[in-house]
Amino acid sequence: MNPIISLQNVYKNYGTKAVLKGINLTIYPGQVIGYIGPNGAGKSTTVKILCGLISDYEGDVIIDGINLKEDPIAVKAKIGYVPELAELYDVLTPAEFLGFMAELYNMPKELAKDRIIKMLAAFGLDGNMHQRMDTFSKGMRQKVLIISGLLHNPEIIILDEPLSGLDANSVIIVKELISKLAKEGKTIFYCSHMMDVVEKVSDRIVLINEGTVIADGSFSELQQQQGNQSLEQIFAHMTAKESLSDAADQLMHAFGNQNPS
């Protein structure tokens, strides 16, 4: 099987600061990749490169056989991206915003309209279809963003902290959606800080720290290497410079001598 995403020796600097120091990754269709790492590790830079937002990187990024540098448009058409912050034009209504997205993906009008209505209804937003999003809660905006990433039925879906602001029921829907999409052969690139979710949804976990991949494998493989721990513990073990319980101790010591009650 041909890899759908392949990064070879990807480097990226901001000025003198190296953010990515040679990332190598080969991802096959139908995988759910949990992409994790501490703040500043280079997660969002990788995502931005994959989405074609950053083009001045070194190394090769091949997506579905197409070099990202040679034909970014063809690559972008295969990717659905759900950004982390609720970045959307909130004076538009979901119908208008999603219609706009569909146009940019060159979707036939009727198909787009039909899909938008069905997807909004699935998330329980059919009643809000024609309301401006500036009155929406964080969770509602996130739902619209998720729809905007799935609308054109992309081969690759990049999710950056997609559960933020969603209520428990919607979280279940999205988690289930992820596994169903993967079964259909879609590739999912899932970035998150929520280790328990990553542990459950991903087939393969890629841990990066300071611009390099420091662990790569399924959760059980990581457990074999690192001992039978939760992903949270493995993450802390591999990325924290000092002991985290020391930090908690220091916080407690800050109260001074009197025992905190």
Added chain:
Amino acid sequence: MNAINTFFLKILLLPSGLYRRMGVDIRHLKAILTAKLMMDDRRPNPIQQARRNKSNKPVTAATLGMIFFTTIMGCVFLVSFAVGKDYITRLTIYFSFYIFVLASTLITDFTSVLIDIRDNMIILPKPINDKTFLLARLLHIMIHVSKMVLPLSIPAMIYMGIKEGIQGLFPFMLLILAATLFTIFLINALYVFILKVTTPEKFKNIISYFQIFFAIFFYGGYQLVPRLISKAALENYSVTTSMWACLTPPYWFAGSWNFLRYLDVSFPLPVYFLLSMALPVVSIWVVIKYFAPSFNQKLSLISGSDGDGAPVKANSKGIISTTSAYITQLSKWLTNEGAERMAFLHTWKITGRSRDFKMKVYPSLGYLVVYIVIMFFNTKNKVSIDDIRDQVHGGKFIFIGLIYFSSFILVMALRQITYSDKYKAAWIYYITPVKTPGELIMGAVKAAIVKFYFPMVAITSVIAIGIVGPKVIPNLLLGMSNQLLITTVVAYLSIRDLPFSTQQSNASKGGTFIKGLFSMLIPMIIAVGHYFLYTNLPVIILFLVLSAIACWLLMDAIKTKSWDKITVGNYE
């Protein structure tokens, strides 16, 4: 979308065939422009923003509102045709106005409307080619500028058409176009310059200082110029008498009009024509060649919201904030420990750092300064320095006026102190065990006094004692004490919210106007009283003591305001 936007969109999409040959995807182009225009239409313009309440219905047809407002502005410009004895003077003034107003309006639009940082996250990951995106952005700017330019220049065009006929109108239209292109270039150049000398983080601050400056400059010009120059002088004024004028672009535009209208080929006119035609061409070339490539990239740094830049490391750059030791010391002298001191320092910092606060207060400060200057020019019988020195006639009036007018500054600042766009952060007051919220208000009031009253007092004292001598001191002291009294009365009566705890848009609830009127009325009554007692020294001293005591009592009353007198912010 309204008819105007649809019209612009139709017009600009006419050369679709050409665009397609350039490699632009028409479908994407149309989609982006439609979405952008739709958003423009829902973005409140400054007037609507001021009027809008939270409960109000969402903004629609912002475009129509803007066009209406701009047309009125365009009519105001017609004033320049009443000035001067020849067209070259009138048109120089007209074009100066035009360029100035257009530039000051567009300067903010460029960051807030035309270059939307969200585009980076929303549009760029989509399969759309660079040319389409660039053209969409360009056309959007063109539509936006046209919506400004047309209403702004149509009144003058109608005037031209009636007065000078077709031969006058067409050259004028051509020159308006040239002036518009030149203005866009000016703004670009300014942006690039600011971005060169400063960091993107400070960029927005600098732009807002520009706005404050423009606002004051306009107001000052509007108030002062007609007073300084008599009507007869205006009508006979000719710009041709000033040597420097021929170095400025508005003069070139005006000269070109004469050239085109009368086909006057006498020496400098053809040169001006060449200059005005070359200027936009060169401007556009410079923009495309030097500015455009790095421009978008740099602008995208302005937002700072997307973590495009390297993450800020601890102990590296970034703004390191320290409160100067002198303010901390001052707070120890002026305030009691605890909530009051905390509120004092907090208010001091916020008023110094919040762009929102500065944008609201500083322009009104500027207006007041203009007012004070006008008072000097406006007194009917001219006041001489001698009059002021001897405290007779208008001299007394000016002195009183100066003192009490400057109290408006403090009152104005005070009225803004409860507002903030980060009003939700006021939860800190409610979760902490603050017994008397009055202390918080008092601390904030004191900070405002130190910041906006002390400097004014220092300046007035120096001027007054310098000109009049020591005999002015009792009156000066009474004036100062009364200013404080006014402030504390206004603070006591009108401040019902904690510092920086409410949204400005809630301000328009009933009674604010009355309160505003009231807070103007108190100083006026006191000032009139002071004016009549001016020469009666024992009475002045008596009132000074009374005023000081009243001040003291009021401050105490503010300090002990309890929670039930405070409006607790609502968090939806």
